[in-house]
Amino acid sequence: MSFELPQLPYSHEALEPHIDKKTMEIHHGKHHAGYTNNLNNSIKGTELEGLSIEEILSSLDMDNMAVRNNGGGFFNHSLFWNIMSPNGGGSPDGNLMSAINDSFGDFESFKTSFSKAAATRFGSGWAWLCVLPGGKLEVCSSANQDNPLMKGVGCGGYPILGLDVWEHAYYLNYQNRRPDYIAGFFNVIDWEAVSKKFAEKS
Ligand code: MN3
Numbered sequence: 317m318s319f320e321l322p323q324l325p326y327s328h329e330a331l332e333p334h335i336d337k338k339t340m341e342i343h344h345g346k347h348h349a350g351y352t353n354n355l356n357n358s359i360k361g362t363e364l365e366g367l368s369i370e371e372i373l374s375s376l377d378m379d380n381m382a383v384r385n386n387g388g389g390f391f392n393h394s395l396f397w398n399i400m401s402p403n404g405g406g407s408p409d410g411n412l413m414s415a416i417n418d419s420f421g422d423f424e425s426f427k428t429s430f431s432k433a434a435a436t437r438f439g440s441g442w443a444w445l446c447v448l449p450g451g452k453l454e455v456c457s458s459a460n461q462d463n464p465l466m467k468g469v470g471c472g473g474y475p476i477l478g479l480d481v482w483e484h485a486y487y488l489n490y491q492n493r494r495p496d497y498i499a500g501f502f503n504v505i506d507w508e509a510v511s512k513k514f515a516e517k518s
Pocket of ligand 1 (some may be wrong): 343393480
């Protein structure tokens, strides 16, 4: 069994003007497809073949750079597409909002913390909102295609929201203005999808 590139849950232009069509075409059709193919090639014939992506990443030998980079890339982008929606934005409600208030004080404080993590990640990487066992939430960031499922990346818990801050995610539309891209992301976050993941993992 090999991993398959998941289909986008909306059209390439659906997230405009916050994320442009051309970026989505290249990001999903070239970058994510590349990680998926390279992941399959790197696990073929090894003991990792047949495991779920979460099993692979949570028990990974971090010196295995092919699986670390491409398995991370496969998982991270699969999450990323699914926590955005053309009907997104605003703020969550219910249990997730309660957990955000408990963990950060209020939604604006969470937004400030997450935006700072995304803006200050030097070079390429991701910002995350993670849920720890018991339901506490944490914001962190990781380099390259690392993610909180991996050991020793300085991020723990299960990632329920992630933002790609590689230049390939925003440069065509925003050039060097990463903070504007981060602000735009908040207009397309699908809080219903994030709430579902929170309910599953808390
Ligand atoms: Mn990317």
